[in-house]
Amino acid sequence: MFRRKTPRIRSVLLSVALLAGASATLAVPSLADAAGGSSGTSKLVAIRTATHPGYDRLVFEFSGKLPSHTFVQWAPRIAHDGSGDTVPAAGNAFLQIGLGGVTGYTKNYASTFGPLRRSTGNQNLNEVVHAGEFEGMVSFGAALMARTSYSVLKLTKPSRVVIDIRNDYARTRVPVYFTNQATAETRSVWRDVPAGAPATGALHRMFAGPTAAESAAGVGNMLSKATGFTNLSISNGIARVRLTGGCSAGGGAFSIANQIDATLSHYPTVRWVKIYSPTGQTGAPTGNSDSLPTCLEP
Structure with a gap:
């Protein structure tokens, strides 16, 4: 279970081996x-x-x-x-x-x-x-x-x-969290997103991943086999989001949950983040707490 840290702009440590072996990329037909x-x-x-x-x-x-x-x-x-x-x-x-x-x-x-x-x-x-x-x-x-x-x-x-x-739509600029592979921490980059739905836009930016220049600078993306998300809602301080595609932490302590948690916790209306598997499962669906699905547990 990931645990909330203070301040909200956080760093999450992970091993070099995890960085080398547990990241996932979105599949496209070859x-x-x-x-x-x-x-x-x-x-x-x-x-x-x-x-x-x-x-x-x-x-x-x-x-x-x-x-x-x-x-x-x-x-x-x-x-x-x-x-x-x-x-x-x-x-x-x-x-x-x-x-x-x-x-x-x-x-x-x-x-x-x-x-x-x-x-x-x-x-x-x-x-x-x-x-x-x-x-x-x-x-x-x-x-x-x-x-x-x-x-x-x-x-x-x-x-x-x-x-x-x-590109002249109503937009705002927000931080999106990826993985800094050089320092073994999460790292934010800034992206433009629709002003009316910034949290949704931030997750779309996260799933797209770092640019080529950012990747060359050591920014990675830990997707844990997920290919996207659905059903994002924020209510009573709780953000809920369901993954699509796959879901696997690969036995590591760091997963897509850390990036989602950091990205959504930027918003003052979010105190807790509950992440659901593609099948709709999470560890603590009710109550004021963070929650992970079993597939993202270490």
């Missing part, structure tokens, strides 16, 4: 799952994001021609192109993106564009996830903090598909 591959000669070679005044920019760059066709549309979830399975993505709104007539993998099924999942840290765009390659279509999902509006541009020299997503 490129080797693609059926048949693409006959296109142009390859997707880079994905970039940046925040500009009023919008976040998502860029797909190609080594040859532009995609033969492109679609970008709002979706209730990110679907894997081929199986239709949900690809876990952390956000309040989602764009499904398809790029036709190009490929994103080598003949050995290695990615030509880098990581299949990337946290961006942009003002609205939270993460970009690969959603499969099937019948000549490379698919992605963009998880956003808020549903605003977007525009699509096609540029040449080099060939690029550019999606500009408005």
